[in-house]
Amino acid sequence: MAKLGKINLVNEKESDGADVEVTSYPVEKGVPITDHVQRKPETTTVSGYLLGKTANSDYEYLKKQAYAGTLLTYTGRKVAKNVIITKIDRDTGDYTNGFAISIELQEIRIAKSPWVKKKVKTAGKKKKASKKKTKKSSKLYHKVKKGDTYWGCARKYGTTVNALRRLNPWPDRRIPIGVKMRIR
Numbered sequence: 662m663a664k665l666g667k668i669n670l671v672n673e674k675e676s677d678g679a680d681v682e683v684t685s686y687p688v689e690k691g692v693p694i695t696d697h698v699q700r701k702p703e704t705t706t707v708s709g710y711l712l713g714k715t716a717n718s719d720y721e722y723l724k725k726q727a728y729a730g731t732l733l734t735y736t737g738r739k740v741a742k743n744v745i746i747t748k749i750d751r752d753t754g755d756y757t758n759g760f761a762i763s764i765e766l767q768e769i770r771i772a773k774s775p776w777v778k779k780k781v782k783t784a785g786k787k788k789k790a791s792k793k794k795t796k797k798s799s800k801l802y803h804k805v806k807k808g809d810t811y812w813g814c815a816r817k818y819g820t821t822v823n824a825l826r827r828l829n830p831w832p833d834r835r836i837p838i839g840v841k842m843r844i845r
Contacts, residue, residue, distance in 0.1 A: 663737030668719045672709035702768040712759035802841040
């Protein structure tokens with residue numbers, strides 16, 4: 662008994678292979694020089710049977726997974742993780758409750774990036790600002806210096822110009838220097 666994804670199948674034969682690609686360059690005299698060997702993905706071939714009432718739906722499921730390129734895990738005499746179905750054949754010969762099946766699987770190697778997303782610490786600042794906004798009973802004042810305006814203080818303390826106008830008696834262009842301007 663073997664399992665491919667969520668499908669159980671009766672495996673009769675299992676074979677696997679490992680290939681490499683070798684590059685060769687001709688030289689003037691003698692045998693070509695080989696300077697590179699590249700590993701190819703491992704392959705597994707499974708021959709067996711899909712049996713029972715669900716044999717046709719299991720076959721359709723496996724075809725769908727092959728067309729979608731879904732990563733599967735094969736567990737039989739050997740275990741192959743992160744494989745895709747590259748070929749699927751069935752023989753509906755003299756079988757009463759199912760059919761013979763042959764499946765070729767190929768390993769998919771997933772690259773892991775060394776890149777890590779940097780965490781931004783602005784979320785912490787927003788939480789502190791929201792705590793200040795929830796405390797409506799606490800009053801906050803700013804001592805006015807030369808050049809201070811409602812607009813500048815609104816940006817500095819995260820409020821609006823209209824809120825500052827409501828809390829303070831001075832007109833926009835005549836805020837006295839040295840007074841305490843109410844912010845909240």
